[in-house]
Amino acid sequence: MSSPSLIIAVDGYSSCGKSTFAKAIARWLGYTYIDSGAMYRAVTLYAMENGIIGEKGLDRKKLIAALPEIRISFEQDPATGSSVTLLNGRNVEEKIRSLEVSQWVSEVSRIREVREHLVQQQRRLAGHGGVVMDGRDIGTVVFPDADIKIFMTARPEVRAQRRYKELKEKGVEITFEEVLENVRERDRIDSGREVSPLKKADDALVLDNSDMSVEEQMEWIKEVIRKKLEEKEKKDADRS
Numbered sequence: 001m002s003s004p005s006l007i008i009a010v011d012g013y014s015s016c017g018k019s020t021f022a023k024a025i026a027r028w029l030g031y032t033y034i035d036s037g038a039m040y041r042a043v044t045l046y047a048m049e050n051g052i053i054g055e056k057g058l059d060r061k062k063l064i065a066a067l068p069e070i071r072i073s074f075e076q077d078p079a080t081g082s083s084v085t086l087l088n089g090r091n092v093e094e095k096i097r098s099l100e101v102s103q104w105v106s107e108v109s110r111i112r113e114v115r116e117h118l119v120q121q122q123r124r125l126a127g128h129g130g131v132v133m134d135g136r137d138i139g140t141v142v143f144p145d146a147d148i149k150i151f152m153t154a155r156p157e158v159r160a161q162r163r164y165k166e167l168k169e170k171g172v173e174i175t176f177e178e179v180l181e182n183v184r185e186r187d188r189i190d191s192g193r194e195v196s197p198l199k200k201a202d203d204a205l206v207l208d209n210s211d212m213s214v215e216e217q218m219e220w221i222k223e224v225i226r227k228k229l230e231e232k233e234k235k236d237a238d239r240s
C-alpha cells in the first residue's frame, strides 16, 4: 500500500511486541522503521567499549562529553532484508541485544543530555515522514504532532511469558518468576524516571494485545490508518 508520508508513533511497555508490530506496519505501508530503543542501546554499548561504564559504574560526565562522537544510523541487511543498527558506521545489531547492554541501558536512558542528543537524531532520521518509530516517548516528546499514536500494553504475565519463551529459545537459564519480576522492574523504571517517563499521550490510541494475534493487531491498525488517510484527503479537498 502506498500513502502520503505519515508519522506513526508506537510507544508502550517492554516486551509488548512493539517492534514486531511497528515493523509490520512499516512493511505494509512501504515506510521506514526506526527502533529508538536500539539507539539507547548503541549509546550504552559505546560507553561500555570506551571505559565510560566500568567497575566503578557509569561516568555520567564522560558520557555527556562523548556524545558528539556517537553517531547512530540504520541500514538494510541485504541478506535478511531487516534493519541493522550502526554505531559510527559499524554493525552492532547483535551486540546491543546482549544481557549486559540490557542491564545498563536504563541508567543511560535516564540522562537528560543523552535523550536530547538522541531525540535530535530521531527527528533528523524521520526526514519528511513516511516513518514508523517505536519507543517510550515518541508520541509525547519526539513527535508530539505524529499523525497516529499507538500506546501498546499487555498484562505483565503475558509479556513475561513471551520474554521467557524468547530467552529459553536462546538457551538462557532463568525462571518464569525472575522474568516476571524483571518485566515489573522495567515498567517501574520506564514509568518512574524523571526525564521523559513512559506515559500515554492524551491523543494516543491504546492497544492492549494480551489476547490478540499479530494478524488481529494488523487488521486493527489498517482500519485506523485508512480512517486517518480519509480524514487527510477530506481536509486537503476542503482546503483546495
Ligand code: DC
Binding pocket: 014, 036, 037, 038, 040, 041, 105, 106, 109, 134, 135, 136, 137, 138, 190
Ligand atoms: O525498546 P528497548 O527495550 O530496546 O529499549 C531499550 C531501553 O531504552 C529501555 O530500557 C527503555 C529505553 N528507551 C527509552 O528510554 N526511550 C525510547 N524512546 C526507547 C527506549
